[in-house]
Amino acid sequence: MISDDSQALLQLQNINKSFPGVQALKDVTMTVLPGEIHGLLGENGAGKSTLMKILNGVYQADAGSIMWQGQAIDLNSPQAAQQSGISMIHQELALVGYLDAGKNIFLGREPHGMIPGTINWRKMYADARHILEELGLTIDVKRPVRFFSIAQRQMIEVAKALSFDARLIIMDEPTSSLTDREVETLFYQMRSLREQGVSIIFISHRLEEIFEICDRVTVLRDGQWVATSPIEELDRDILIKHMVGREVNQIYERRSNQASEHIVLEVQNLNRGARVKDISFQLRQGEILGIAGLVGAGRTEMLETIFGVHPAKSGTIAINGKPVSIRRPDQAIKQGIGFVTEDRKGQGLFPVMTVAANIAMTRLTELVRTVFVNWREVNSLAEDFIKRLDIRTPSPQQNVRNLSGGNQQKVVISRWLTLNPRVLILDEPTRGIDVGAKSEIYRLIQQLAADGVGIIMASSELPEILGVSDRVLVMHEGRFAGEFDPKQATQDDLMVAATGTYQEGCLK
Numbered sequence: 173m174i175s176d177d178s179q180a181l182l183q184l185q186n187i188n189k190s191f192p193g194v195q196a197l198k199d200v201t202m203t204v205l206p207g208e209i210h211g212l213l214g215e216n217g218a219g220k221s222t223l224m225k226i227l228n229g230v231y232q233a234d235a236g237s238i239m240w241q242g243q244a245i246d247l248n249s250p251q252a253a254q255q256s257g258i259s260m261i262h263q264e265l266a267l268v269g270y271l272d273a274g275k276n277i278f279l280g281r282e283p284h285g286m287i288p289g290t291i292n293w294r295k296m297y298a299d300a301r302h303i304l305e306e307l308g309l310t311i312d313v314k315r316p317v318r319f320f321s322i323a324q325r326q327m328i329e330v331a332k333a334l335s336f337d338a339r340l341i342i343m344d345e346p347t348s349s350l351t352d353r354e355v356e357t358l359f360y361q362m363r364s365l366r367e368q369g370v371s372i373i374f375i376s377h378r379l380e381e382i383f384e385i386c387d388r389v390t391v392l393r394d395g396q397w398v399a400t401s402p403i404e405e406l407d408r409d410i411l412i413k414h415m416v417g418r419e420v421n422q423i424y425e426r427r428s429n430q431a432s433e434h435i436v437l438e439v440q441n442l443n444r445g446a447r448v449k450d451i452s453f454q455l456r457q458g459e460i461l462g463i464a465g466l467v468g469a470g471r472t473e474m475l476e477t478i479f480g481v482h483p484a485k486s487g488t489i490a491i492n493g494k495p496v497s498i499r500r501p502d503q504a505i506k507q508g509i510g511f512v513t514e515d516r517k518g519q520g521l522f523p524v525m526t527v528a529a530n531i532a533m534t535r536l537t538e539l540v541r542t543v544f545v546n547w548r549e550v551n552s553l554a555e556d557f558i559k560r561l562d563i564r565t566p567s568p569q570q571n572v573r574n575l576s577g578g579n580q581q582k583v584v585i586s587r588w589l590t591l592n593p594r595v596l597i598l599d600e601p602t603r604g605i606d607v608g609a610k611s612e613i614y615r616l617i618q619q620l621a622a623d624g625v626g627i628i629m630a631s632s633e634l635p636e637i638l639g640v641s642d643r644v645l646v647m648h649e650g651r652f653a654g655e656f657d658p659k660q661a662t663q664d665d666l667m668v669a670a671t672g673t674y675q676e677g678c679l680k
């Protein structure tokens with residue numbers, strides 16, 4: 173801990189916060205120094221976002237105090253926090269979809285025009301363009317943000333936080349949907365902010381990022397402070413132990429390939445525009461097929477085409493040897509295909525409904541007896557999955573939007589599992605998920621495969637692809653550019669294929 177607390181920019185002291193049924197924070201104390209990048213770590217549901225929302229004035233603490241530049245401060249709204257110089261990038265992106273990028277960045281702070289009461293739009297868009305360019309993003313700032321990819325929206329959110337003259341910027345999982353290159357750009361910005369004396373609180377589940385960028389780290393577990401130390405005094409194992417409260421040696425436990433000979437899904441010559449070109453592959457029952465590729469390679473588009481989100485222009489899909497027509501997602505579901513999307517907030521969750529209803533959603537029609545929904549069955553189904561996936565929620569009746577980000581992901585996965593799919597497609601299944609829960613999800617994927625489900629898993633995390641899959645296909649510009657045996661291939665091999673410089677025809 174620091175010796176002279178008067179130097180601190182921020183001191184959170186004995187912060188407590190309860191929600192109905194959960195004590196999210198218990199006596200948490202944390203100090204941030206001027207010009208440091210302070211990592212905040214903990215498992216899903218540990219209380220990181222809650223603590224940061226208190227600091228940003230979104231929530232009020234039940235007890236405890238906040239000292240800002242040596243003075244007690246009352247942060248009762250996000251505006252109050254902003255005025256004090258605290259700005260926050262939220263984990264669940266908070267942009268307004270139908271407004272353009274420029275308006276989103278300057279929402280409520282549009283520059284005034286010459287005539288009182290008017291807005292200087294030209295200046296606003298020029299400023300927005302400038303901030304985004306500094307972040308390496310050249311986009312049309314007058315386009316509604318809903319047309320941008322998740323990564324682009326994330327960058328717009330970062331630009332928004334940077335546009336305030338903040339002394340402290342809170343970044344709640346800003347990198348979870350960025351490409352490696354975008355992460356590097358963000359880190360570059362973070363370092364230059366640090367040089368200017370700005371402090372940053374950085375939340376991420378990717379430990380490599382923590383080691384690369386942070387000066388000090390604080391770990392929370394179950395709403396309590398566990399440790400604060402300079403990064404030099406930590407290593408991966410210690411950090412994980414602090415977070416999980418036990419040792420996690422084996423994140424990837426390789427099992428033997430249990431794929432049967434039976435081909436459950438066969439895709440032939442699937443085409444749909446520039447990002448899905450001539451895709452052909454077979455998926456065996458019980459096989460885990462990893463799909464790697466750089467962002468923009470077409471992985472998501474290819475999976476969405478198979479699932480009928482965008483119908484294919486040409487090509488065939490066969491399930492268990494029988495050709496099927498999939499032009500819409502409900503037809504895919506009928507064929508026993510499930511799809512856990514990468515954008516859980518946009519496509520996966522019904523935020524104002526309960527955890528139980530979200531899990532049972534696709535089974536609801538079955539669980540309706542005459543005109544009444546059998547809530548007892550809905551609940552017991554939900555309870556079963558809450559246990560199986562270790563979903564941290566006070567009860568199945570909790571509103572799903574109140575769950576932490578990682579736990580929401582588990583709810584989405586549960587929903588698809590209730591359908592007992594033959595083929596389960598997972599797009600970035602562990603994005604935003606903590607190390608402990610990750611290994612649980614890998615075990616679950618392997619269990620499903622052992623039960624005979626064919627799994628297609630697209631991921632940007634190469635260790636995950638290599639650690640979990642039975643076979644890996646790499647995409648480049650809408651095509652498959654290499655096939656690998658993950659027991660022999662290295663991350664470099666996959667990267668070479670992903671950049672399109674791999675020699676065809678040699679299966680490693």
Ligand SMILES: Nc1ncnc2c1ncn2[C@@H]1O[C@H](COP(=O)(O)OP(=O)(O)OP(=O)(O)O)[C@@H](O)[C@H]1O
Pocket residue numbers: 191192194195196214215216217218219220221222223263564565573574575576577578579604606
């Ligand atoms: N508005 C709310 N109402 C009820 N419970 C809440 C609310 N917000 C958070 N919680 C609960 O408080 C606890 C801490 O959640 P929080 O979102 O702070 O976790 P986190 O550390 O940010 O996790 P993650 O890594 O998954 O984002 C969880 O049990 C969560 O379900």
Ligand SMILES: [Mg+2]
Pocket residue numbers: 220221222263344576577
């Ligand atoms: Mg969070």
